[in-house]
Amino acid sequence: xKLMTLREAIATYVHDGDTIAIEGFTAFICFAAGHEIIRQRxxxxxxxxxxxxxxxxQMIAAGCARKLVFSYLGNPGVGSLHCVxxxxxxxxxxxxxxxxxxxxxxxxxxxxxxxxxxxxxxxxYLGTDQPKVNPCIRFLQSPYGDDLVAVVPPLNPDVTIIHAxxxxxxxxxxxxxxxGVQKEAAFAAKRVIVVVEEIVDEAVIRSDPNRTILPGMxxxxxxxxxxxxxxxxxxxxxxxxxxxxxxxxxxxRDPALTQAWLEExxxxxxxxxxxxxxxxxxxPGIWQRLAPGEAFSRPVNYGVYG
Amino acid sequence: xADYSPAEMMIVASARALAGKRxxxxxxxxxxxxxxxxxxxxxxxxxxxxxxxxxxxxxARLPLSIGDPTLVSGSTLVCSMADLFLYYLQGGRIxxxxxxxxxxxxxxxxxxxxxxSYTQPKARLPGSGGACEIAIHxxxxxxxxxxxxxxxxxxxxxxxxxxxxxxxPGERTALGMPGLGPQLVVTDKAIFTFDKETGxxxxxxxxxxxxxxxxxxxxxxxxxVAPHLExxxxxxxxxxxxxxxxxxxxxxxxxx
Numbered sequence: 171x172k173l174m175t176l177r178e179a180i181a182t183y184v185h186d187g188d189t190i191a192i193e194g195f196t197a198f199i200c201f202a203a204g205h206e207i208i209r210q211r212x213x214x215x216x217x218x219x220x221x222x223x224x225x226x227x228q229m230i231a232a233g234c235a236r237k238l239v240f241s242y243l244g245n246p247g248v249g250s251l252h253c254v255x256x257x258x259x260x261x262x263x264x265x266x267x268x269x270x271x272x273x274x275x276x277x278x279x280x281x282x283x284x285x286x287x288x289x290x291x292x293x294x295y296l297g298t299d300q301p302k303v304n305p306c307i308r309f310l311q312s313p314y315g316d317d318l319v320a321v322v323p324p325l326n327p328d329v330t331i332i333h334a335x336x337x338x339x340x341x342x343x344x345x346x347x348x349x350g351v352q353k354e355a356a357f358a359a360k361r362v363i364v365v366v367e368e369i370v371d372e373a374v375i376r377s378d379p380n381r382t383i384l385p386g387m388x389x390x391x392x393x394x395x396x397x398x399x400x401x402x403x404x405x406x407x408x409x410x411x412x413x414x415x416x417x418x419x420x421x422x423r424d425p426a427l428t429q430a431w432l433e434e435x436x437x438x439x440x441x442x443x444x445x446x447x448x449x450x451x452x453x454p455g456i457w458q459r460l461a462p463g464e465a466f467s468r469p470v471n472y473g474v475y476g
Numbered sequence: 477x478a479d480y481s482p483a484e485m486m487i488v489a490s491a492r493a494l495a496g497k498r499x500x501x502x503x504x505x506x507x508x509x510x511x512x513x514x515x516x517x518x519x520x521x522x523x524x525x526x527x528x529x530x531x532x533x534x535x536a537r538l539p540l541s542i543g544d545p546t547l548v549s550g551s552t553l554v555c556s557m558a559d560l561f562l563y564y565l566q567g568g569r570i571x572x573x574x575x576x577x578x579x580x581x582x583x584x585x586x587x588x589x590x591x592x593s594y595t596q597p598k599a600r601l602p603g604s605g606g607a608c609e610i611a612i613h614x615x616x617x618x619x620x621x622x623x624x625x626x627x628x629x630x631x632x633x634x635x636x637x638x639x640x641x642x643x644x645p646g647e648r649t650a651l652g653m654p655g656l657g658p659q660l661v662v663t664d665k666a667i668f669t670f671d672k673e674t675g676x677x678x679x680x681x682x683x684x685x686x687x688x689x690x691x692x693x694x695x696x697x698x699x700x701v702a703p704h705l706e707x708x709x710x711x712x713x714x715x716x717x718x719x720x721x722x723x724x725x726x727x728x729x730x731x732x
Contacts, residue, residue: 221605240603241605246541272607293566297647300604410544465549
């Protein structure tokens with residue numbers, strides 16, 4: 171049975187010292203999984219994400235990580251990630267090793283990992299200082315001409331966690347909206363956890379196979395966790411809670427306030443349901459505020475053959 | 477004093493530079509408003525491309541980030557970021573791209589990574605994102621940055637994105653970089669272009685009321701001034717109306 175609670179999925183598949191990718195570019199960021207990893211006090215993780223976002227800021231503040239592999243270090247549209255900066259600049263709560271790429275470099279690493287290639291070539295990094303500070307970025311002469319291309323190594327996470335609109339009980343997963351690198355990060359991983367807003371019947375998946383990004387055979391655990399991407403967003407389900415992103419910018423500047431927030435909202439709750447209950451108590455109209463309205467796609471005819 | 481803000485002047489100047497363009501790679505903040513303004517004025521056929529994997533976006537609100545859901549709804553196409561970087565950017569489909577800069581030098585090389593040394597930074601900045609490869613592949617690169625001595629430096633602390641490198645003619649081509657590199661820098665006080673041969677930054681237009689001396693005071697190297705220095709046309713009433721009433725009605729970016 172692949173259907174698990176988030177607590178079971180993290181306990182079963184995420185271990186101390188693992189390399190973890192929680193992907194989703196601004197959208198579909200599975201904060202529910204990040205919080206559960208913090209609550210289960212995983213340590214020495216290598217955290218991979220193109221944009222570490224608040225989720226990794228929180229996990230790094232909680233002391234879960236020893237290393238961060240990334241390509242853009244910011245609170246998107248707001249400013250800095252203060253907890254990451256504290257770990258890098260002051261070693262608080264513990265030192266953090268950085269391994270830094272560009273977006274294309276991270277994408278290429280996941281593609282190489284998913285395709286089980288020894289490296290991936292890309293035309294990037296030319297003329298820049300980035301290869302000087304990351305020895306994994308190298309240059310290779312084309313075997314077919316004079317072209318010099320950059321190469322990056324494969325990234326194969328022990329566990330990739332993605333959030334999606336829906337999956338069936340086998341783990342066949344559908345996403346619409348920003349696709350990011352979720353498919354590549356999942357195919358690159360040894361184990362895959364999918365967290366969804368809705369569990370649907372297999373027939374729903376089969377009615378629209380072009381929307382499926384992962385077949386169930388790729389997925390080790392399916393977790394049903396509505397609103398599991400708050401304060402990020404899920405296309406068509408809820409909008410980004412930008413007030414939280416702004417509030418985090420203020421409170422995360424102060425280590426004591428950050429720890430107090432983690433105590434109250436992560437360690438102080440049993441799981442995501444209790445987090446949601448607290449959130450709704452604090453702001454009864456939150457889901458109305460974040461409701462995106464309706465813009466349905468027109469159905470297409472796949473046809474019946476045979 | 478004119479009744480528009482420095483940010484509005486930057487938005488309008490950037491939008492006008494997109495006249496006749498078809499495909500632009502958009503950043504958040506000012507570039508986003510500039511590109512949407514251009515589509516309503518000088519470049520009605522402009523396709524807005526976002527690095528999150530959106531082509532032909534028609535944002536109904538001011539995007540809060542580079543991955544805002546409003547970029548998806550009503551767009552022409554949404555693709556994976558692998559598709560976006562491999563086929564759209566590296567495939568040479570991007571005509572113009574906007575980037576920002578924490579530091580920029582005389583030849584348009586850009587730092588968005590660290591102030592100070594990489595290992596012991598005075599300030600840790602976001603890093604490349606997609607800027608490093610955008611600067612290599614976009615046919616033209618437009619930079620939006622406020623004019624200040626902190627930003628316009630003789631030597632950048634770290635080269636995140638390559639401009640015209642050391643200024644040797646043909647250096648980018650020799651390295652195998654398909655794009656032309658930085659062609660325009662839009663600031664709150666002036667507009668710069670680049671020497672076609674050497675890639676040196678040239679002051680080509682000052683905004684109304686700004687002197688060459690004021691610009692030079694904010695630039696960390698002896699500035700080359702175009703022989704026919706222009707004064708930037710101030711924003712028109714219609715451009716201001718579009719920004720204030722339609723593109724940034726709450727004044728998130730435009731009023732500073």
